[in-house]
Amino acid sequence: MSHESDSAEAQLAGMFAIPGVGMAQTDPVTRRFLRVNAALCAIAGYSEAELLAMTVDQLNHPEDRELDRRTFESLFRGETGYQVEKRYLRKDGAVVWVRASGNVLRDARGRPVRAFAVIEDIGQRKRGEEQLRQSEARLALIFERALVGLSEIAADGRFLRANPELGRIVGRDPGELLRIGICDVTHPQDVPPSLAAAEQVLAHGGSATLEKRYLRPDGSVVVAQSSLTRLDPLDGEAPRLLAVTVDLTALRESEARLRVITDNMPALIGYHDRQQRYVWVNEEFSRFFGVPREALLGKTMRQWLQPHVYERLHPGVEAALRGARVRFEDKEPDKYGPGLHSWTEENYIPNLAPDGSVQGFFVLALDITARKRAEEALRASEARIRAIANLVPDLLWSNDPHGRADWFNRRWCDYTGQRESEALGDGWTAVVHPDDRFTAVARWRQALRQQQPLDNELRLRSRDGPYRWHLVRAEPQLDEDGRVVRWFGSATDIQAHRSARELLEQQVRERTRELRALLARVEHVQDEERRRIARELHDSLGQYLTSLGLAVGALTQQPLEPAARERLGTLNGLLQQVDRELDRIVFTLRPTALEDCGLGDGVAAYVGTWSELSGTPVDLVLHGLDGQRLPTPVETAVFRVIQEALNNVTKHAGATRVSVSLKRSRRQLLASIEDDGVGFEQESDGSHAAPGRASWGVLGMKERIEALGGHFVLESQPGVGTTVLLRVPLDGAVASSG
CATH class of the missing domain: 3.30.450.20 (PAS domain)
Known part of the structure; x- marks a missing residue:
């Protein structure tokens, strides 16, 4: 008997030495610890001595003491073992879950004398179970509150589970759905493809997505997108399907509204995939290309566009497919005729997937031809205004x-x-x-x-x-x-005006009233005579020319022989030439700008009128003439020389452009008149006249300048043009009163 006791004690000691498993021996009556191992000490957080001074109830969590006590008392009713999951309250206050499995040692009369327990730390398992419970609760909450329809479907098509959103989509209570199948809520025409998709997923796994119609009890139809995924079967269960159903009604209504908007926008709006195929386009695309939109869909940009157009757009397309937003202006030269270009503003917006990859790009192309033409017209107008402002x-x-x-x-x-x-x-x-x-x-x-x-x-x-x-x-x-x-x-x-006023006041003080009146009368008579002559030429001869022109015009409306009509045309041309010559003579008689404003303004006015009458552009440069007036003889002589030089250009040069420069320095006045006309050979003796030129006019110009002590030069070369140069000294010059 002693040998058996020693053997049992050795076995018990061996069990207490097993690492990682808590072992305890307790008094079945007082439930005080009699023996504990190191593993239990680690689980409970107490030392061996501390545990041996405690009871099991003291170590148990207060909420688990009654359960543990009832379980232990069952041993006194004859049960041979027990197992309970409970919580220990560690010394540091932490709670630890354990599973205690035990038995009792009885005496010869069957009374418990010792209790033995094996204690396992199940905290990690409990935490996993709690996380699983919370996860299942969250999933259940998500399932119930999801904004998409969710359901589990058996292999025979019966609903095993359905959330409220699916019930809303199909117009039925979720509980009612559990009594019917998927075919009962599907539009009859969509049942075959729905069953085929379900069978495909059940047989081969993966997933399938299809757009289908659901039939509500009230007869209304709802368009939705359903995605089917096979759920791995649980032990002993058949495979099932998870169906995710999205109500597309609002989307389709929104798409319809968007279609109306985009189809009525004055812009090309569309979408291209990565292969640059036309996936979707608005009605403006159809109008722009002159074909139904269906003819565009599926075609690539390279297939549809002309090569030179595609080459212009291609860099922007490639940039969009790399993920960049692209905006540029595209010009189609001569689309509406020579010089009439077409302009569009191209906008390419990449369509990015959640992972950042580019799925395709949207196109917004605006016809900005009218805006471009307006901008060009505005620039031209501004340039004209600036040119005028600078003149x-x-x-x-x-x-x-x-x-x-x-x-x-x-x-x-x-x-x-x-x-x-x-x-x-x-x-x-x-x-x-x-x-x-x-x-x-x-x-x-x-x-x-x-x-x-x-x-x-x-x-x-x-x-x-x-x-x-x-x-x-x-x-x-x-x-x-x-x-x-x-x-x-x-x-x-107004310096000249103020100077003239001051000078006039000085002259009034120095001269007599009679002299002033006489001078004024002379100037007045001279001006009136010029005005009278100009008026007579304009009114009398002008009226005759007008009447003659009307008569010639009336004759052209009559049936005439070709020869007579040709002579009549010649006569009409002569009349127009006479009319232009009359205008020139009238203008020559009345250089009012010279009299009123001075040499600079007088030359500018005459040059502008001459250019208009002759049709020859003039580059005019005036410098230093906006100050005090020059002496009247100087102004008159220089003006008449420029006038005569331009008249010679009109008569003889055949020029396409003329340059006139008039510059005043402190002591001299420089002028040049250049044309790009036919030119002429100068005489070997250095004279300036040549056959066909107005030799007396050139001599007159030379004499006017030399009479002022100036210098006159005329240079010409056949095929190059002619240049008139003059220089007039201003030393000691007395300014004109204007």
């Missing part, structure tokens, strides 16, 4: 609504010597005379406040240093609501 003798500028200068013409820069950037904003005030600056700024601010035109006289510094009087005017430009959107201003050189 006028006045200094011109513009201001924003707040009065800040934002543009000046070339005359301003030529006169003041300022760069345009220096004059912008308030920089223009730097060239205003210091005595005039305060008043000028104050009146300008007053005009801005009152939004009224400005009219002021002030002195502006020239690039050479002297100040000259100018008449400054500024006008506001108003929008349709009466708000100022821009100001435009001009400064007219």
Whole structure:
């Protein structure tokens, strides 16, 4: 008996030494620990000595003590073993789940004398079970609250589970769906493809997606997209299907609305896949290409577009397929005829998948031909306006609504010597005379406040240093609501007028009233005589020419012999030539710009009129003539020379372009008249006349200049053109009174 006891004790000691498994021996009555191993100490978080001073109830979690006590008491009723899952309350306050399996040792009369237990730490399993429970709860919640229809379907088509959204889609309660099958809610025409998809997935796995119609109990039809996936069968169960159903009704309605919008937009809107195939296009595509949209779908851009068009668009397409948003303007030359181009604004927007890959790209192409033509017309108009602004003798500028200068013409820069950037904003005030600056700024601010035109006289510094009087005017430009959107201003050189006025006042003090009256009468008679002659030529001869022209025009409407009609045409041409010559003579008799404004303005006016009458462009350069007037003999002689030179160009040169330059320096006046006409051979003796040229006119020009102490040169070469050069000294010259 002693030997058996020793053997049992050895076995028990061996069990207590098993690592990782808690072992305990307790008193069945007091439930006090009698023996514990190291593994139990590690599980409970107490030392061996501490556990031997405790009972099982003290180690148990308070909520599990009653359960453990009832389980242990079952041993006293004769049961041979027990097993319970419970919680220990560790020394550090943490809770640990354990599974305790045990038995009792009984005496000869069957009474328990010792209890033995094996304790396993099941905390990790419990945590996994809790996570699984929470995951299942979340999945159940997702299943119930999903915004798409979810269902489990048996292999025979019966619904095993369905969420409320699927019930809403098919118009039935989820509980009702569990009593029917998929065929009962599918439109009859869509049952065969639905069954085929289900059988395919059940047999081979994977998934299938199809668009189908569901039939509601009220007879209405719902379009939806269903995706089927096979669920791996559980032990002893048949395979099932998971169906995800998306209601496409709102999508289809939205697509219909979008289709109406895109089909009525004045733009080409479409979608291309990665192979550049036309997947979807709006009606404007059909109108643009002149074919039904179905003819485009499935075709690639290279197949449909002309090669040269595709080559222009190809770089943008490739960039879009690399994931870049592309925007550029495409020009189709001469689409509407020679020089009439077509313009489109191309926008390519890549369609990116969730993983960032490019699935294709959207196209938005706008016809901007009208805008481009308007821009070109605007640029041309602005260029014309700038050219005109630079031709006028006045200094011109513009201001924003707040009065800040934002543009000046070339005359301003030529006169003041300022760069345009220096004059912008308030920089223009730097060239205003210091005595005039305060008043000028104050009146300008007053005009801005009152939004009224400005009219002021002030002195502006020239690039050479002297100040000259100018008449400054500024006008506001108003929008349709009466708000100022821009100001435009001009400064007219009135130095000559002020000088003339001062000189006249001096002459009034120095001369007698009779002399002034006589001079005025002489000037008046001379002017009136010129006016009378010009008027007689214009009114009398002009009327005769007009009447004759009307008569010739009337004859052309009559039936005539060819020879007579040819002679009549010749006569009509002669009449037009006489009319032009009459206009020239009238203009020559009345060089009013010379009399009123001076040599620079007089030449500019005459050159402009001559160019218009002759049809020959003129490059005119005037420099230094916006100051004090030149002596009258100088102005008259130089003007008449330029006049005669241009007349010779008209009569003899056959030129396509003429250049006139008139520059005044401090001590001399330089002028040149150049044409690109036929030219001529100069005489060997150095004279300037040649057959076919107006030799007396050339001599007259030479004599006028030499009479002033100047120098006159005429250079010509056949096929190259002719140049007239003159220089007049201004030393000691007395200015004209104007």
